[in-house]
Amino acid sequence: MFVTAERRDSAVSSLKELSLRAVSRHSTALRPEAVLDLPAVLIKDLLPHLTVCQLDEVQPALNQRGISTHSGWIGFLQDMHSPKHAIDFHTEDEAKHEVMRILFPQVFYGFRNNYVCRNLTHLNTSSFLWAAAKCIEYFSLITSSHRTLQSLTAEQRPLLKLLEMRIKSVGVSDSIDLSKKKTQTALYILHRLLDHGVATKLVLHHVTCPIMLAWLLHGRGSQYVNLELKKLMHSSCMLQTTSAHTDGASSCPDLEIRSSDDQDDQVSPCKRSKLDSVFMTEVESGKANFTVDPQALCQTFAPCEVPSAGVCSWGQIHSLEIRRCGSDSLQVLNSALPTFFCLRSLTLHSISTFRESDVLCLAAALKQLSDTSRSFITDLNISVLPTTKLMEKLLDASPSLTSLHVEIQTVVWESHNMLHHPWTAESHIPVLPLQKLEVKVAELQTDLCFLTCVLKRCPHLTSLHLAGLRLPTGSSQSQLLTTLSESNHCLRILILECMKLSDCLPEILDLLKACRLEELRFSDCRLLESCSDKEESLLQLVAALKKVPSLHTLSLAQNRLAKNVCVLAELFLGSSPSSVQRLDISSNFIQPAEMLDFATRLRTHRPPHRLILDLRKNPADRDPDTWNTALQRLRPFSVLLSEGWKSTGTMVDHISNM
CATH class of the missing domain: 3.80.10.10 (Ribonuclease Inhibitor)
Incomplete structure (x- = not known):
């Protein structure tokens, strides 16, 4: 009986596939050398069959042999997304970090999507969490997952120490109520990451409590002391149960508060050392005292890890982002800004348009900071401003900005704000050090004169992103492009979107001659x-x-x-x-x-x-x-x-x- 070459090749391919699957399935029982010593061609075929942990383990040795694991990490991303999803990661590290960024919170918090469910056996392990924690730089604190967070203060304490060394950016996903004793765990983890760790960026997704914002800013770069927070921290100064029931912990009676008696707050805090039965009963009943002071939290959760001096160091927040910033939170921030000497980047997003009075107060606080400090905020991102003129206020308040991003939404075109603009007289225009400018506008008509004046003040601009500039009927964007050609020769990145450029081809050609652009984007420009x-x-x-x-x-x-x-x-x-x-x-x-x-x-x-x-x-x-x-x-x-x-x-x- 004759066997065709096609059938023979198919049989060999099937046998090879079975062998690769067997090697992957039993790789833990084999010496690493047994896999790594395979020919390079076979190793590349084996990559799609390895688990995340297996690929992470063999990657250093494969890289030494000149073998990239990029295809393996891309395979994981393709499996996570739909087959037709475009994946735009072109280096090994980019693809690997994206895999770990997606999977770590899913596994750590117990979220279950289809991919995690299919691979739960090898993902739901301490080995995976450890491998992922070595890659990620962002940690999202989900306070509603209280028991998961408690594990970081108990059986997974080594993981918390690893996160301290790796995490550079901390996100708080939901609001924290300081009156509830179970929030101590979240506060302690924040203290470890922000004060003991290397994290210098704080991202607040949904912080409705201004006192919580005051707690996060307190001691971490600003000298401002919020009176409400101070009152809360001193509210039970006469009760000193902490020192009486914590072995080896220093007494902090002035930094304790009494728990509220709400029915939803019945989760016991992480166990202290040598708690007696009487105190445990008080904890379970919700009547015990607990501290919100970061220094005392270490005494509460990990007294053996507190420095010999008994005082933890304070971290610094270099970058602050508030995604849902209301007037109350902005008021706390404005009070802290004049002494927030370590802050370099500030991002504020409001779910609705900011009130003009709030923005003026923000500008005043920024002006105080720039007037009193040798170090300045260099990166400012604000949305949504109610009028174009407020951009001027922010620029004047922070003359050291190198990056500015603003979104402006004006329902009615306020022409009276544009007619008497102080920058239209160009004789003594102060130069700005701006290198990156992004302006997104949603208004009926845009003050192009104002914008060109800003551009003339920014000769060092290297990146410009403009979106939504709408001009009166019959007007042209040609003056904008001419200004760029004449005043912004350092421009390297130009992104223009949602604006009409169909009559500006000559000016575009002149701009290409004047600037050494590296990135050019015309999106929805009706070219x-x-x-x-x-x-x-x-x-x-x-x-x-x-x-x-x-x-x-x-x-x-x-x-x-x-x-x-x-x-x-x-x-x-x-x-x-x-x-x-x-x-x-x-x-x-x-x-x-x-x-x-x-x-x-x-x-x-x-x-x-x-x-x-x-x-x-x-x-x-x-x-x-x-x-x-x-x-x-x-x-x-x-x-x-x-x-x-x-x-x-x-x-x-x-x-x-x-």
Whole structure:
């Protein structure tokens, strides 16, 4: 009986697959050398069969042999997401850190998605948590998962010590009520990460209690003392149960508060050393005292780890982000800012537009800080401002800013605020050290004069992101682009989105000559809308782009290129091809036949570097076979970011921008 070569190859492939699975399944029983000594070809085939922990364990040795584990980590990400999800991680470390970032909170807090459930056997282990904790730099504190947090103060205490050494950014996901004794655990973990550890960035997702914000800021860079917090910490100074019932702990009677008698707060705090039965009864009944003072918390939870002097060091917050910042929280922050000498980055987001009076108070506090300190905030991110004029107040209050991000939402165009602008007289305009500026606007009309004045004050600007600039009918953005060409020669990154540039091709060409751009993004800018000859206009743009040798990233997303996309293949034609390594042509209503034509031309004019090509949100489903043929022609020299998209959704998006 004859066996065809095809059947023989299939049998060998199946046997190889079974062998690889067996090696993966029993790798813990084998010496690491038994796997690592395999030929490189077999190791690469084995990577998709390894677990997260196994891949993490063998990675250092494989790297020494020159073998990358990138494909293995990408395989995990593909398994976590839908098959059509575009994964944009191009280095081994990036992909690995993304895997650990996603999985650590899922496993630690006991959340169960489909991937975790399928792999629970090898993920729900201390080995995985330890491996993940060595990679992640951000820890999210979910106070509602009280028992999970308690484990960090008991059986998983070594994990907490590892997190102290690794975590640079701490997030508080929900509000903390200082009147509840079970919040001691969360406060203690925050103390360990912020004061004992290396964390200097604090992200508050939902802190509705201003006293909690005062606790977080207290002693960590600001000299401000909140009176309400002080009163709370001293509310039970006559009761001294802590020193009476804690072995070896110093007495802190002035830093204790009485627990509230709420019925939902019946979880016992982490056990202290040598608690007597009487005190334990008080704890369980909710009538015992407990401390919210960070110094005393260490005496409560880990007296053996307290320094011999009995005083813990205070950490410093260099970066503060408040995602849902209300007036009460802003009032606490404004009081702390004038002495917040270590703060370098401040981000404030409000679920609604900030009140003008609140922003003026913030500007006043920032001005006090800049006037009294030799060190300044360099990064400011505020959203949402009610008027454009407040941006001026913030810039004047913090003249040392190197990065500013603002979002502005004005319902009514306030022309009277623009007519008498103090910066319109350009004789004595103070220069700003801004290097990065991002302005997102949602208003009927934008004060372009104000913005150009800001740009003229920023000769050192290297990154500019503008979105949503709407001008009166008949006006043009040409003056904005001219200002950039004349005043901002250091510009390296330019991102313009949701603004009309269809009549600005000459100014764009001049800008490309004046600046050595490295990244250029025109998103939803209607580039070809007013052009009588769209192909010729795009050819002029391509010719200018090829003369910018520093340009490595180009995005023309959502500009309705459609059939004109083929012109972009000219980027790589000739003896001096473009240096672009990342090209984004997503959301351009490119039909499969047009994509095939583009792929054919690009294959003839291959880029000098492997091209990262973003093709998302184009109507691939109009002709899947033709689209897939185009992708096959692109893959030999491109990394493709392409995912499923419904033509109906693309059409709605296309029509909405017409």
